Amino acid sequence: MEEKMNKTIEAFKDDIHSSLKLKEKILLNIESKTEKEMILNQVELYFNFEKENIELVYFVLDSNYPNVIIDFKELKDIINSVR
Incomplete structure (x- = not known):
């Protein structure tokens, strides 16, 4: 797997x-398609269940964190x- 590594x-x-609870x-x-978005400490997660992808957005606009x-x-x- 080629992982896209960046600061985000x-x-x-x-x-x-x-x-572990958050990972789970x-x-x-x-699987449940319950929440379309989740707000973490630094990153917001936006789920697109039709396309089966997720957008990770850093909590402030910063070109170093695309x-x-x-x-x-x-x-x-x-x-x-992640361990």
């Missing part, structure tokens, strides 16, 4: 790294790579 994804990893909530949401769109498989891989 790093901020997302930082948001979820210490919370995000993964369950992919918005990133990844598919659900990439999202799962990122979540599973």
